[in-house]
Amino acid sequence: DSGVTQTPKHLITATGQRVTLRCSPRSGDLSVYWYQQSLDQGLQFLIQYYNGEERAKGNILERFSAQQFPDLHSELNLSSLELGDSALYFCASSVAGGVVDGYTFGSGTRLTVV
Amino acid sequence: AQSVTQLGSHVSVSEGALVLLRCNYSSSVPPYLFWYVQYPNQGLQLLLKYTSAATLVKGINGFEAEFKKSETSFHLTKPSAHMSDAAEYFCAVSVPRGGATNKLIFGTGTLLAVQP
Numbered sequence: 001d002s003g004v005t006q007t008p009k010h011l012i013t014a015t016g017q018r019v020t021l022r023c024s025p026r027s028g029d030l031s032v033y034w035y036q037q038s039l040d041q042g043l044q045f046l047i048q049y050y051n052g053e054e055r056a057k058g059n060i061l062e063r064f065s066a067q068q069f070p071d072l073h074s075e076l077n078l079s080s081l082e083l084g085d086s087a088l089y090f091c092a093s094s095v096a097g098g099v100v101d102g103y104t105f106g107s108g109t110r111l112t113v114v
Numbered sequence: 115a116q117s118v119t120q121l122g123s124h125v126s127v128s129e130g131a132l133v134l135l136r137c138n139y140s141s142s143v144p145p146y147l148f149w150y151v152q153y154p155n156q157g158l159q160l161l162l163k164y165t166s167a168a169t170l171v172k173g174i175n176g177f178e179a180e181f182k183k184s185e186t187s188f189h190l191t192k193p194s195a196h197m198s199d200a201a202e203y204f205c206a207v208s209v210p211r212g213g214a215t216n217k218l219i220f221g222t223g224t225l226l227a228v229q230p
Binding site for chain 1: 158160206
């Protein structure tokens with residue numbers, strides 16, 4: 001157990017729908033990162049939050065949004081889902097920027113869009 | 115922009131043989147470099163990291179990596195492969211930007227198969 005908790009583990013939904021993925025960071029970590037892993041795109045950085053504020057943005061689609069709450073958990077919202085959004089979504093956390101210690105990853109949420 | 119290139123998407127070795135997984139980085143400033151391992155149906159686990167101290171870095175499970183600035187490389191090695199090493203391995207680069215702003219850029223991964 002890495003200490004980073006992601007729910008749900010699996011999600012199957014239809015095209016056009018909206019889903020919310022949840023992440024609880026490791027105790028004491030202030031930064032949360034979201035990554036998308038797919039066979040064709042590999043591991044793609046989506047977004048970083050630090051203590052409730054957005055700090056870095058990657059290849060995140062406009063249909064996707066995220067936030068970090070006062071208790072430091074984070075949610076990734078995916079809307080108007082397309083078949084191509086099917087992927088593993090990972091959350092990671094770090095104490096601050098994670099530059100020195102790296103990130104601690106959760107076990108991921110596997111999203112299947114049918 | 116920072117990036118990493120992993121040569122060889124699939125590597126197969128025999129049990130007991132040397133493991134060598136290649137990673138080259140591109141960065142305009144001194145980078146921090148990481149190797150992560152991903153076992154099937156699991157998240158990524160940190161193997162080792164280079165953060166500008168010793169150039170030879172030892173990690174978990176007998177793995178080590180050497181930072182070579184002249185070659186812009188950070189190859190991962192293990193003297194003797196075990197069946198349990200079969201997994202996907204990712205090299206990543208991070209550049210400190212100050213404050214708490216950061217992102218890790220991952221390579222495309224190398225799938226290691228270990229043959230009995």
